[in-house]
Amino acid sequence: MKIGILDDKKEVFSRDVLNKLKEKGYQVEYVWFGYQRIPTKSDYRVIFDRQSMYDEFLRAIMKVLSLNGTYVINNPFSNICDDKLIELNLCQSLGIPYPKTLVLPKENVEYDMSQEIVLTDVKDILPELKFPLVMKPHDGYAWKDVYEVNTPEELDKLYRSLRDEYTILVQEKIEPKLMYRAYSIGHEKVILVRYDPSSRRYLEDDYSQIKGLLPKIEEWTKRLNEVLDYDLNSVEWMIDQNNQAYLIDAFNEVPEILPESIPRRYYDELVNSVAELIEKIFHSDKHNRWPFDYPP
Template sequence: MKKIGILVGREQSFPESLISSINEKGGGKVVAEMIKVGGIRLDESKRYDIIVDRISHEVPYYRAMLKRMALEGTYIVNDPFWWSADDKFFNYSLAAKLGIAIPKTVLLPQHSYIKDITSESLRNLEFPIDWEGIVNYVGFPAFLKPHDGGGWKNVSKIYSLDQLWAEYNLTGTLCMVLQEAIEYDQFVRCYCVGQEKVLVMPYDPSKPYLSGMQYIDVEDYLSPQLHKRVENDVITICKSLGYDLNTVEFAIKDGVPYAIDFMNPAPDAELASVGEKNHKWIVNAMTEFIFRKLQSQPEPLPYRWAQTLDAFVAEPKKAGLKKAADKSEKRIRNTVSKKANKTGK
């Protein structure tokens, strides 16, 4: 029996629907369930074949626990090691090199620092910051937002240098980026599953969450050519970042899709938020992806320690095989010797 673990936060409908879908399709041979964990032992054994992680970015204990489970060969959606290392500014820079349209963006030094950081700790930091050079490059309006965050938290739309300073002074220890605001003609949010399956959803980010007005069910919202470009850009981004479940958002201006947000490894999939049509799509797509992974015997991701561990495990096996071979050879020699003695040869 194969086991799938679902690690969740406050969301309700998506994990419940995914578990139900997997169990129905699995027919007892594949079982999905909510993960229950407490103290994790150093010698913890493998519990799950695949884990779908929806909350470890908010709970450090969960992130550490998932890394430990990955060590036993559990396939984690999404990879906790890369997710820990990733950030939005790196994503923007990588995507730009891959030919994806990205708004002009600048990474800003933090406004404040933890207690033990002093002026001597920051001797490599330019001071004062060249604010005029930054705003001349990015322009207004612009968005000030965390370099690693989501859910539109701590995001401000900026129209002037004075407003930028005022908002920046409130950011504390958050590391921020200033990004050109694309005054879009169209906006889409795209699910991507398995780095290959894409759902392009017309989306209005100006509407409140759970208002029922964010996701717009419009046929042929994009031209076929633009739709294809968006799909290709989504797949390029997700393959490059290695995310098996992600959303990518595009602000489209004058026919150009600018990717503005694509570090969403635990994207919103709640029925009340995304609507029935989109909810069903993501549940079905994830179910199909999980079963494809199980059929192909999911290999652990190529972590640096894998070769060392494989070699470490292989050595005792080789020694054991050699010992067994030596014993077998000794038995054969003894048998031959006894037969020779009996026949006088």
């Protein structure tokens, strides 16, 4: 049995994981896929997948391989939960703090849904929220189409411009003192890295400013990823001026891990931890969690 890496060969992180596993004597290689017979099986015990989220064909193949004995990191079925409404409901269930949030309906430009969907008049939601606000798509990724809104007029204008494209989340903005990305590996390990959104760089940190919060952030991060069944994820935490932690993003199916932006000690720990996770799964009989009953 082999280990496969599904990623662009130019990506340094996956290449470093591949080399780390090769140093330990494993047969590891980049994988590619053409036409497939169904059911599809392979001689890969584990595939480290950092590409299928971008391609429908690859995602379908990862799901079929998962059903037939290959363990895929991340679980290709977990992305059915990947939207921020589910994220916030999970937070509510797990007792994880998150910003006050409203969801605004999308305008259906293809079918007449005017009897079923009432588009929001922003005047109706002003008593619910305090400015400044953050607007973003309910299924957004990273920082794409995320806006800060400071007045009712801005809110109305932006909602009108976006509502034919997105279901919109409106959240009260957390005034940040600190921001961290918590990398969760295998539901068991958390590597917490301070992040500066203004420069989009990671910083060294001794955690002295969040000493009391650190165990709780680690516990919440592990529990969330256990529920989601993500083996590798980065969860974004914002610490406000009162030293209260808020989860602001729970889903990063392919977390950004760049050696040029992450301090070396964190980067090396991430490479080693992911390689150890793959090695552990390789020697187990574990399979991905499926959203339906399927005989392994």
